[in-house]
Every structure is written in structure tokens, then in C-alpha cells.
Amino acid sequence: MTGQDAAPLQLVLSDDAAWDEAALDVPPEARADELDTLTLAIDGWEGPLHLLLDLARRQKVDLRKISILALVDQYLAFVERAGAQRLELAADYLVMAAWLAWLKSLLLLPRDPEVQPSPEELAMRLQLRLQRLGAMREAGARLMARDRLGRDVFVRGAPEGLRTDRQVRWTCDLFALMQAYGAIRHRSQPVVHMVRARPVMTLESAIVRVEALIGAAIDWTELKLFLPPLEAGADPRLARSALASSFVAALELAKQGKVEIAQEATFAPLMLRRASA
Amino acid sequence: MNEIERAVEAALFAAEAPMSADELSRHLGGAEVEAALEAVAAHYAGRGIELVKRGDRWHFQTAPDLAHLLRREREDVRRLSRAATEALAIIAYQEPVSRAEIEAIRGVQTAKGTLDVLMEAGWVRVAGRREGPGRPTIYATTPAFLAQFGLESRRDLPGIEELRAAGLLDPVEAVFALEAEEEPDTERDGPNEA
Amino acid sequence: MNEIERAVEAALFAAEAPMSADELSRHLGGAEVEAALEAVAAHYAGRGIELVKRGDRWHFQTAPDLAHLLRREREDVRRLSRAATEALAIIAYQEPVSRAEIEAIRGVQTAKGTLDVLMEAGWVRVAGRREGPGRPTIYATTPAFLAQFGLESRRDLPGIEELRAAGLLDPVEAVFALEAEEEPDTERDGPNEA
Numbered sequence: 029m030t031g032q033d034a035a036p037l038q039l040v041l042s043d044d045a046a047w048d049e050a051a052l053d054v055p056p057e058a059r060a061d062e063l064d065t066l067t068l069a070i071d072g073w074e075g076p077l078h079l080l081l082d083l084a085r086r087q088k089v090d091l092r093k094i095s096i097l098a099l100v101d102q103y104l105a106f107v108e109r110a111g112a113q114r115l116e117l118a119a120d121y122l123v124m125a126a127w128l129a130w131l132k133s134l135l136l137l138p139r140d141p142e143v144q145p146s147p148e149e150l151a152m153r154l155q156l157r158l159q160r161l162g163a164m165r166e167a168g169a170r171l172m173a174r175d176r177l178g179r180d181v182f183v184r185g186a187p188e189g190l191r192t193d194r195q196v197r198w199t200c201d202l203f204a205l206m207q208a209y210g211a212i213r214h215r216s217q218p219v220v221h222m223v224r225a226r227p228v229m230t231l232e233s234a235i236v237r238v239e240a241l242i243g244a245a246i247d248w249t250e251l252k253l254f255l256p257p258l259e260a261g262a263d264p265r266l267a268r269s270a271l272a273s274s275f276v277a278a279l280e281l282a283k284q285g286k287v288e289i290a291q292e293a294t295f296a297p298l299m300l301r302r303a304s305a
Numbered sequence: 306m307n308e309i310e311r312a313v314e315a316a317l318f319a320a321e322a323p324m325s326a327d328e329l330s331r332h333l334g335g336a337e338v339e340a341a342l343e344a345v346a347a348h349y350a351g352r353g354i355e356l357v358k359r360g361d362r363w364h365f366q367t368a369p370d371l372a373h374l375l376r377r378e379r380e381d382v383r384r385l386s387r388a389a390t391e392a393l394a395i396i397a398y399q400e401p402v403s404r405a406e407i408e409a410i411r412g413v414q415t416a417k418g419t420l421d422v423l424m425e426a427g428w429v430r431v432a433g434r435r436e437g438p439g440r441p442t443i444y445a446t447t448p449a450f451l452a453q454f455g456l457e458s459r460r461d462l463p464g465i466e467e468l469r470a471a472g473l474l475d476p477v478e479a480v481f482a483l484e485a486e487e488e489p490d491t492e493r494d495g496p497n498e499a
Numbered sequence: 500m501n502e503i504e505r506a507v508e509a510a511l512f513a514a515e516a517p518m519s520a521d522e523l524s525r526h527l528g529g530a531e532v533e534a535a536l537e538a539v540a541a542h543y544a545g546r547g548i549e550l551v552k553r554g555d556r557w558h559f560q561t562a563p564d565l566a567h568l569l570r571r572e573r574e575d576v577r578r579l580s581r582a583a584t585e586a587l588a589i590i591a592y593q594e595p596v597s598r599a600e601i602e603a604i605r606g607v608q609t610a611k612g613t614l615d616v617l618m619e620a621g622w623v624r625v626a627g628r629r630e631g632p633g634r635p636t637i638y639a640t641t642p643a644f645l646a647q648f649g650l651e652s653r654r655d656l657p658g659i660e661e662l663r664a665a666g667l668l669d670p671v672e673a674v675f676a677l678e679a680e681e682e683p684d685t686e687r688d689g690p691n692e693a
Contacts, residue, residue: 078605161605164605166658167657168581168588169584171587176647180566182319182569183559185320186320187515188513189515190374193378193379195381196381197381198383199385200389200390200453206471209394311547312547315568316547319569353506353508353512375513
């Protein structure tokens with residue numbers, strides 16, 4: 029154990045900002061020199077590795093030559109005193125304490141070849157971790173101490189600014205123009221439905237015709253004979269229309285009680301005669 | 306270059322606004338800056354930037370003959386969109402037309418930006434207002450339009466018959482006509498009779 | 500001083516942000532600017548302002564030795580917490596690194612806000628993901644980081660060569676892999692867990 033053990037224990041729960049003021053631009057070594065009393069800056073240490081590093085720095089030797097045993101003792105002493113002061117330590121500080129106590133026992137006890145890796149190698153690895161963290165802390169401090177933009181060096185206060193005005197040059201060719209116009213013409217053409225005039229016999233004319241002819245026919249007469257005669261070259265569809273219209277005319281006249289309709293069998297000729305009553 | 310000149314140069318460079326000799330002197334702890342200002346200004350004469358005095362305040366600025374460097378124009382070539390091409394075609398064939406007329410002919414709404422693009426391209430101009438309800442703005446083509454499309458005048462625009470001959474009119478109907486020839490009568494009549 | 504040098508000087512003076520030689524060349528209509536940049540930089544050496552290269556970008560700034568004259572009341576520079584400073588150093592010296600790697604070196608968990616602060620300052624960026632288990636996000640520094648700390652490149656990071664030679668910048672992963680291989684879980688967990 030070192031002489032620092034005798035120093036009065038002082039607990040400082042510093043806030044982060046205060047830490048910055050103290051720590052940032054000052055190399056950690058310099059700070060360690062100033063600390064004659066052991067200051068527990070829990071927030072500043074962040075974790076057990078930071079505390080270990082801080083303790084290691086107090087040995088005032090190159091981190092590579094540090095005495096791991098002494099370091100372990102200091103750390104354990106710290107945890108012990110924190111416990112005595114009823115200071116709540118985060119669990120990871122205690123986990124580290126347990127691990128260090130175990131490491132210390134390995135280092136002090138006669139060598140057990142079964143234990144792999146060897147305690148010396150474990151100690152070396154801890155040392156390497158401390159070196160890495162120490163290197164990064166120093167690097168951070170050196171970075172912060174550089175000539176910084178906006179603090180030590182300044183850019184132009186009121187730059188005119190460079191502007192790139194984008195100008196769009198539009199292109200189009202005559203074919204595209206014509207194509208577009210064609211598309212519009214097609215799209216905007218009014219939709220016209222042409223209904224072709226077709227020779228038909230209307231229901232009205234069929235009723236008139238059948239009613240006129242039925243007056244002369246007293247006997248059953250086939251519906252076909254009521255159809256108008258088909259002229260040569262006439263549209264055959266006119267005949268179909270006349271048949272359909274005449275049939276419907278017959279039904280209509282039957283409904284009116286003017287004719288009677290008979291059919292002997294399915295698809296047999298339709299027969300008409302004047303209603304008897 | 307002495308230390309006061311260096312300080313003057315740096316301070317004016319970093320300043321957010323032009324500074325008078327007095328302000329500068331105060332900023333630099335009371336140094337005598339007049340001679341330094343003159344020396345620095347002389348040093349920059351003919352360079353890309355210069356130190357100038359406006360009123361009683363000094364500041365750095367770009368050399369006037371290089372002012373064009375501060376604003377650079379970049380050209381992007383872009384193809385006219387379909388909507389813009391259609392609008393342009395309508396204006397070309399039927400000018401002068403209002404936006405409402407363009408919309409009526411296209412059968413779709415035409416965004417304000419579409420006409421803006423055509424005017425930005427320099428092919429379409431506002432040709433006054435149509436007398437009548439709402440006095441709508443009417444649009445017509447420009448000489449640049451004729452130049453772009455290699456036309457002597459608007460009369461050189463292909464006519465409807467030429468468009469038809471080129472197969473650009475009613476392409477859908479043409480396909481139908483072809484089918485009609487091949488189909489028997491009865492089938493074709495079916496859907497046509499109403 | 501030739502015209503390209505004048506143009507380079509004027510453009511960089513007027514620019515609101517550092518510019519690479521390519522950007523500058525594009526802005527100046529494709530001019531060959533490399534030689535001019537070197538010439539202008541040489542001309543300003545020792546003056547109150549200087550032309551510096553940070554990463555591949557150039558900008559004018561005041562000479563560092565004049566800081567005492569120019570330092571303003573209001574400080575533009577943010578103070579970083581110690582955690583953020585360490586994280587920044589780890590990222591800068593060992594980029595690209597994952598959060599887990601930062602934590603492995605620092606021995607403590609890194610608060611969410613720590614990396615956010617660095618990214619908000621524009622000094623650190625997400626540099627993709629590392630191929631491998633969990634595909635962790637990895638972080639690297641930005642050109643603004645180099646400009647902020649006056650570094651021409653990451654090679655100029657203070658002491659980086661010595662640290663590399665001492666093996667202190669070896670990938671953390673490798674160290675971990677070694678430990679994981681050789682140590683049973685319980686032993687390894689001791690110092691690692693935060």
C-alpha cells in the first residue's frame with residue numbers, strides 16, 4: 029500500500045460539467061500530481077476501469093511498469109473505505125473488487141499450472157486495458173487542446189457565399205409534339221354511337237295489319253299468312269321482324285279478346301281466328 | 306508582414322460586419338491600425354480578393370471582376386413532361402388559348418406549373434386576356450418555339466390529315482377498322498345495335 | 500498571381516463551407532486548380548490568415564497563433580463531457596468502431612446521448628454496419644471533425660503512429676476474440692462488465 033492510504037477520504041459527487049472544466053484540456057498526469065488527497069469523484073470515474081486507471085497513474089510510473097499488486101491493494105482499500113463510509117457503490121465496482129481479489133490470490137499463491145491463462149497473463153491483460161483506456165483519454169485531451177475551429181482559429185465571418193444557379197434547359201422535338209397532339213385529338217373526340225336504320229315491322233303496324241286481316245278470316249288461319257309478302261331482294265331480317273311483331277300483335281289482340289290462338293303441338297304452326305264472342 | 310498587419314488581416318477576415326479603424330483598434334487591444342490597414346489593402350490590390358474601405362469601415366470582398374464566380378449557372382437538360390408537351394401542342398395548334406380551354410381540350414386539369422415550365426423554356430408567352438367572363442389570360446407560342454421545332458411559321462405545323470397519315474391520330478380506331486374488315490357481319494353488329 | 504489563382508482565392512474566400520479541389524474545379528468551369536491551391540496556400544503561409552487542407556477540402560482560416568486576439572466572448576465551441584471526449588478519441592483513432600467496441604475500451608456502457616452529441620456536432624457519422632454477428636452499427640469521423648481539430652488527415656492525429664506501434668490501436672475485436680478463446684466466461688466477465 030502506498031502512503032496515500034493515510035490521506036483523509038473525501039467524497040466528491042461532482043456533476044459532469046464540473047468534471048469537464050477540470051479534466052478536458054489538462055493532461056491527466058498533471059491532475060494526478062495535484063491530488064494529494066484521495067478524491068472520490070464517482071461520477072467522474074464512470075466505472076471501475078476509470079478508477080483503476082486513476083489509481084495506476086498515482087504510481088507515477090509508466091503504465092507498462094505498473095505494479096499490479098499495488099494497484100489491486102489500492103482498489104480494494106478504496107472499496108473497503110467506501111463501504112466503511114456507507115457509500116453505495118455500483119455493483120460493477122464490487123464485481124471488479126472480487127475479480128481483483130481473486131487475481132491477487134492467484135499472483136501470491138504458489139503457481140497452479142492448471143489455471144489457464146496464467147495469473148501473470150491476466151495481470152498483463154488488465155495492464156493492456158488500462159494502457160488502452162489511458163491512451164484514449166490522453167488522445168482525447170490532446171485533441172481538445174488543438175487549435176479548434178471557432179475557438180482558436182476562425183473562418184470568414186461573413187462569406188459572400190457561392191451560389192450555383194440551376195438553369196433547366198427544356199427539350200422537346202416536333203415528333204413528340206405531333207404525337208401529343210394526336211393523343212389529345214383522339215382522347216377528346218366525342219364518342220358517337222351510330223344506329224343503323226334497319227327494315228323492321230313495328231308492333232303497332234303488325235297489330236293494325238293482323239286486326240284488319242282477321243276480320244276476313246273466320247276459320248283457323250296460320251299466323252304466317254298474316255305476314256306481309258316479302259319483295260325480292262328485301263332484307264331477310266325484315267321477315268323475321270314481321271314474324272316476331274305479328275306474333276306479339278296476335279297475343280295482344282288475344283288479350284283484348286279479339287282473336288283466339290291455337291297450337292296443336294310444340295313448334296306446330298300457330299293458328300288464329302276471330303274470337304267467336 | 307508585421308504582427309499588426311497579421312492581426313488586422315485576421316480580424317477583418319473573421320469579422321461578421323465591416324469594421325472601422327477605431328473598432329478594429331479596440332478589438333486588437335488599442336494597437337495603431339491605420340498604417341497596417343493601408344499596407345494590407347495595398348498587398349491585396351490585384352489579387353482575387355481585396356480590402357476595401359466603405360465609408361469609414363473596412364472589409365474584405367471578392368475582386369469586382371471576379372464577381373461572376375460567386376454565382377455560377379449550371380444547365381440541366383430535361384425533357385418536357387407529357388402533360389407539358391400536350392399543353393404546348395394545344396397552344397401551338399389553337400393559339401391563343403386560355404388555361405381553361407387547354408384543360409377542356411386535354412380533358413384533364415393542367416397544373417399551373419405546366420404552363421410555367423413552357424414559359425420558362427421560352428416557348429410560350431402570355432398573349433393578353435380574352436375579352437369575356439373572367440377575362441382569362443391567354444397563351445400563345447413565341448419565335449423561340451418555332452426555332453426549337455425548326456418551323457418557319459405555325460403554318461408549317463403538320464395538319465390533321467398529315468397526322469392521320471402518320472398514324473398519329475386515333476390510333477385506337479385504326480385498330481378497330483382493321484378488325485371490322487376481318488370479322489363477319491353478324492358478330493360485329495351485335496354490340497353496335499342499341 | 501495568375502487568373503486561376505485569383506479565381507481560387509476568391510471562390511474559397513467567398514465559400515460558406517470548405518471545398519474539395521473537385522468542387523472548386525466544377526465551380527470554376529473545369530479549371531485545373533491543384534497547382535493554384537498549392538500556390539495560394541504557400542502565399543498565405545505566415546500571414547494572418549492561411550489556406551488549409553482538411554481531409555480533401557480546403558478553407559481559409561485565421562492563423563492559430565492569433566487566437567488570443569480573436570477569441571470572442573461567446574464561444575462557439577461546445578464543451579464535451581469526458582465520456583464524449585473519450586468516445587470521440589476512440590472513434591477517431593480506431594475508426595470504424597461499433598458502440599460495443601467503444602464500451603469495451605472504456606469499460607462502461609456508453610449513454611445513448613454520448614454518440615448523439617458527437618453526431619449532432621457533425622464530427623461523427625454512422626458508417627454502415629459491420630458484417631458479422633448482430634451486424635452492429637459502426638461509427639467514423641467526418642470531414643468536419645478534421646476541420647474542427649485542424650487535422651489534414653487522420654494520420655495527423657496526435658501520437659497515432661506511436662499508439663499503433665505499441666499495439667494500442669489493434670482492433671478491439673481481436674483482443675476480445677483472444678480473451679474469449681482462452682478465458683472461461685467467469686474470469687473474462689470480471690473487468691469487462693460495467
